[in-house]
Amino acid sequence: MENVQPLLEIRGLHKHFGSVEVLKGVDLTLRRGEVVSIIGSSGSGKTTLLRCVNLLEEFQDGDIVLDGETIGYSIVNGRRHRLRDRELSRQRSMTGMVFQSFNLFPHLTAAGNVMLGLRKVRRFGKEEARSIAERWLSRVGLASRSDHYPSQLSGGQQQRVAIARALAMDPKLVLLDEVTSALDPELVQEVLNTVKGIADDGATLLIVTHEMRFARDVSHRVVFMDQGQVVEDAPPAEIFGNSRSQRLAEFLRNTRT
């Protein structure tokens, strides 16, 4: 490995909503170019973990280090302080996030959705932002749809616009949160193929998914989470082969369709 330092390092992450502990000391490391899938039953903390990495959630203890920079908090005189909005926004722009429910901006066209961050965060001029947006939209197979509004697109197309929107920002890391769960079955494959293409291009991806076959095919490593903890972290062959923990075996038995 030419990069000794990991791209993302999560150490001892704790998160609770009121008295409910959602993450109980999660450790996770991603190298540059690595594709890691997180599996686990609902309520195991997978989505919350992604949202912490994207700073959409606060967390009470632990560190998240992205490309050498501790994100979300600073330590002043031994006390943790949440960073200011401007800093948080800058750090968020280093990661891309694709949501389960697409969350496109309904008042902007497909191209407008991709361009907003390029213009206002990356400060590209209009022409340049437009050409980057067009390039990414054609990368996800939607070159002919760039002037369509989200309401004029199918779910699968909307999700591909959302992927283009995240990747056009040239993030160091892309977080994908159950990106096919809200889609009709016949639209799932087009989105998975898009993600697969991006993975093959060398992007670093952290994927929360219920698509076991996809997780096995696309990932370098698969992480199994249960009740706020990482239970298994191994290459897919091991996870889906003879799984070691009883909880994982049980989970896989229940998800097998």
Place this chain on the structure above:
Amino acid sequence: MGYTLQFGAIWASFDKLMSGLAIGLGLAIAAVAIGTCFGLLAAFASVGLSRIGRMIVTCYVMVIRNLPLLVLVLLVYFALPQAGIRLDKYESFIGALALYSGAYLTEVFRAGLTAVPKGVVEAARAIGLTRIQTNVFVTAPIMLRNALPSLGNTFIGMFKDSSIAAAIAIPELTFQARKINVDTFRVVETWIVASGLYIAACFAIASLLRRLERRFPKF
């Protein structure tokens, strides 16, 4: 004996009614423009992080909505000069109507704001927009589109409320009609024509706003 309608005297003063209508429209537009700024600021403050901001908005809306407009207009017109603020009657009426419409628009905008999907706001934050950028480029446009239909109703309401300006002798439509009434004694004719003008103007505003609504993409 029946009452015979004679419009001749009304047509002779028709230009006064029209100038009254123009003044009414002008008052409403000025007041609504200022009131919209109040409403937008107040609506964002009402869902904002500052507790003091939220409290101020709650008080503002509560006080204004529990005051009849006529009372508010008279209060502003007579009380402000005592406090050393000199306004002419136009400025004072526009101020009063702006305050009044602002409170109602606050509620309209607030309803539009709560209908903005939370996930869309998170998506904006996720690509690195700051809180202010998110409000300006994502939340506000979606909220305005949500609010457009009820916004139209409020605008029409404010135009009709400009008739209250007659109470402080601003020569708008109602004031002019009353004057013609006194001069000509053609009571029924005067109010028929005045009503027709109000209806026509409101209808025009409504269809203008409906055109605007159609121009925005449906979500």
